[in-house]
Amino acid sequence: MWNYFKLIATGSWSLAVGMWIVLRHAFKRPVTVQYPYESVRLPARYRGHIELKREAAGGQPKCVACLACQRACPSGCIALDGVKPEGAPRKVLTLYTLNFTTCSLCGLCVESCAFDALQFSKDYNLASVRKEDYQMDLLTPGEKHS
Amino acid sequence: MMTLLHNDFVLEMIRLVLYAVGLIAFAAFNAAYLSLLERKIPSWFQLRYGPKEVGWWGLLQPVADGIKLLTKQLLVQRGADVVLFKLAPAMVVIPAIMCLATIPFSETLVPRNINLGLLVIFSFSAIHVIGTMLGGWASYNKYASIAAARVVAQNIAYEIPLLLILVSLVMITHSFNLHTIVDQQAGGFWRWNVLRLSASPLMPVAFIIYFICMLAESNRAPFDMVEAESELIAGAFTEYSGMGFGLFFIAEYANIVVGCALGTILFLGGWHCPFGLLPGLHWFLIKMYFLCFTVIWVRWSFPRTQFYGLLNLSWKVLIPIALANLMITAIMLKLF
Numbered sequence: 312m313w314n315y316f317k318l319i320a321t322g323s324w325s326l327a328v329g330m331w332i333v334l335r336h337a338f339k340r341p342v343t344v345q346y347p348y349e350s351v352r353l354p355a356r357y358r359g360h361i362e363l364k365r366e367a368a369g370g371q372p373k374c375v376a377c378l379a380c381q382r383a384c385p386s387g388c389i390a391l392d393g394v395k396p397e398g399a400p401r402k403v404l405t406l407y408t409l410n411f412t413t414c415s416l417c418g419l420c421v422e423s424c425a426f427d428a429l430q431f432s433k434d435y436n437l438a439s440v441r442k443e444d445y446q447m448d449l450l451t452p453g454e455k456h457s
Numbered sequence: 458m459m460t461l462l463h464n465d466f467v468l469e470m471i472r473l474v475l476y477a478v479g480l481i482a483f484a485a486f487n488a489a490y491l492s493l494l495e496r497k498i499p500s501w502f503q504l505r506y507g508p509k510e511v512g513w514w515g516l517l518q519p520v521a522d523g524i525k526l527l528t529k530q531l532l533v534q535r536g537a538d539v540v541l542f543k544l545a546p547a548m549v550v551i552p553a554i555m556c557l558a559t560i561p562f563s564e565t566l567v568p569r570n571i572n573l574g575l576l577v578i579f580s581f582s583a584i585h586v587i588g589t590m591l592g593g594w595a596s597y598n599k600y601a602s603i604a605a606a607r608v609v610a611q612n613i614a615y616e617i618p619l620l621l622i623l624v625s626l627v628m629i630t631h632s633f634n635l636h637t638i639v640d641q642q643a644g645g646f647w648r649w650n651v652l653r654l655s656a657s658p659l660m661p662v663a664f665i666i667y668f669i670c671m672l673a674e675s676n677r678a679p680f681d682m683v684e685a686e687s688e689l690i691a692g693a694f695t696e697y698s699g700m701g702f703g704l705f706f707i708a709e710y711a712n713i714v715v716g717c718a719l720g721t722i723l724f725l726g727g728w729h730c731p732f733g734l735l736p737g738l739h740w741f742l743i744k745m746y747f748l749c750f751t752v753i754w755v756r757w758s759f760p761r762t763q764f765y766g767l768l769n770l771s772w773k774v775l776i777p778i779a780l781a782n783l784m785i786t787a788i789m790l791k792l793f
Contacts, residue, residue: 319774326759333758337501345506 358416359432360409363449372450373428376402380420380429386413389420404450411437411445476568480557487714488707489519491749498750499757529699536597537696545592546697546704552584553711560718561636563728563738574635575623578719582674585708586612589676589683592705593693604692607682607764611673614771615680619670621779622663625786626723629656639727646731651724655793657786659778664724666775666782668751671716673767675709678756680767687761717748 344351363372376393388410393402421429439445493508493515500507508515533539559574561567571577586608593605629650630638642649651664673680684692691697694705721727721744728741762770 330754330758333502336504339504341506342504343506
C-alpha cells in the first residue's frame with residue numbers, strides 16, 4: 312500500500328520535472344541554421360577538396376610543378392604539367408586537374424608539397440548530377456564548378 | 458420586414474443559424490490554428506523555428522495544408538465497407554461540434570443553455586468513439602482494426618474516472634447546467650471549483666484526473682493509441698486520404714477545444730476573472746487556450762505509453778482515486 316502511493320508520488324514528480332524542463336527550453340533561441348540563407352563557420356582544419364595557394368603579389372600559383380603531389384596521391388587523381396619559360400627562376404603550371412570522384416581527401420598531396428603550394432579549400436557546396444563537374448581544373452577555379 | 462423581425466419564431470431561427478455557422482467556423486478555425494500551434498510550440502521546445510515560410514510567422518500554413526488536403530483524391534480501397542468508411546469522419550466530427558452548442562462562452566454568449574448541458578456534452582462526446590471505431594473497422598486493414606479495438610478499450614477505461622469525477626462535482630454544484638456551475642464560481646480564483654477544498658480536499662487532484670481523462674478521451678499523446686505511428690502507421694486513419702483524414706483532425710482539435718472549455722467551466726471559473734475584475738469572454742478564452750497549450754505541452758513532453766500502462770493507469774490509479782474523491786465529497790457534504 313505504501314509502495315502504491317510512493318509510486319504515484321514519484322511518478323507525478325518526475326512528470327512535473329519533465330514538463331518543467333521542456334518549458335524552459337521554449338525560451339531558448341533556436342539552434343537551426345537556415346541553410347540556403349545562412350551557413351555555419353567552418354572549422355579551421357576543415358578538409359574540402361584541395362586548391363592551389365597563390366602568391367600574395369600577382370596571384371600566380373606558388374606551385375613549381377615538381378610532381379610530388381601527383382606521385383604521393385594513392386588514387387592517382389591529380390594530373391599536372393608545367394613549362395620553364397626562358398629566364399624564369401622556376402617552372403610555371405600549365406595544367407592542374409583534380410579528379411574529385413576518386414579523391415578520398417587523405418591529404419597526402421598537401422603533406423608532400425615542399426613549396427607550401429597546396430591547401431584544403433572550404434568549399435562544400437559540391438552537389439551535382441553531372442560527373443564532369445568533379446573533373447576540377449584548379450588553375451582556373453572559377454570554371455571548375457558550374 | 459419589421460413585422461417579420463418581431464416574430465419570435467423568425468428571430469429564433471436567425472439566432473439558430475447564426476450560432477450554427479459561428480460554432481462550425483469556431484471549430485474549423487481552432488482546428489486550423491491549433492494545428493499550426495501544434496507545430497510551432499514543439500518547435501520552441503526543440504529549439505527549432507517550425508513553419509515560417511508560408512505567410513508571416515507561418516500564419517498561412519493551415520490554409521496551404523487545407524488546400525493540399527482538398528486537392529487529394531479520396532481513395533476507397535477494395536474490401537472496405539464503403540458506406541461506413543465514408544460515414545465515419547462525419548460521425549466523429551459532428552458530435553464534437555454539437556458539444557460546443559451547450560458551452561457558455563460568457564454570461565450572455567450561450568448557444569443553448571440546457572439544464573442538462575453537462576450530460577448532453579458527455580453523451581455526444583461518447584459518439585466519437587463509435588465513429589473512430591467504425592472508421593477503423595470499415596477500412597479493411599489490420600492496423601486500422603487493431604486501432605479500432607484499442608480506441609474502445611481506452612475510451613471505456615477513461616470514461617469511468619471521468620464520470621466519477623463529474624458525479625462528485627455535480628454533488629457539490631447541485632446542477633447539470635453549465636451556466637449555473639460557472640455562476641457559483643463568481644468572485645476570485647479561491648472560489649473556483651479547483652480550489653473548493655471545503656467541499657472536498659481532493660479537488661485539485663480531481664482537476665488533474667479530469668485533465669488526464671480528457672487527454673485520453675480525445676486520443677492525445679501520451680495516450681494516442683489510436684494513431685500510434687510507430688506501431689500502427691496511422692491507426693484507424695491509415696486508409697483515409699484527403700479531407701476524410703482532415704475531418705478526423707478537425708474532430709481531434711474540436712474535441713480538445715470542448716475538453717478544455719469544459720475544464721475551464723467546471724474547474725477554472727468559466728468567464729470569471731481570477732481577481733473579480735472585468736468578467737467576460739476574454740477570460741474564458743485565455744483559460745481555455747492555456748489548457749489547450751498545456752495539452753500540446755504534455756504531448757511534446759512525454760513519450761507514448763504502452764497499452765498496458767494506459768489501462769493500468771486508469772484502472773489501478775485514476776479510478777480508485779476518483780472513487781475516494783467521490784466518497785470524501787459525499788462524507789463532507791453529509792457532515793458540513
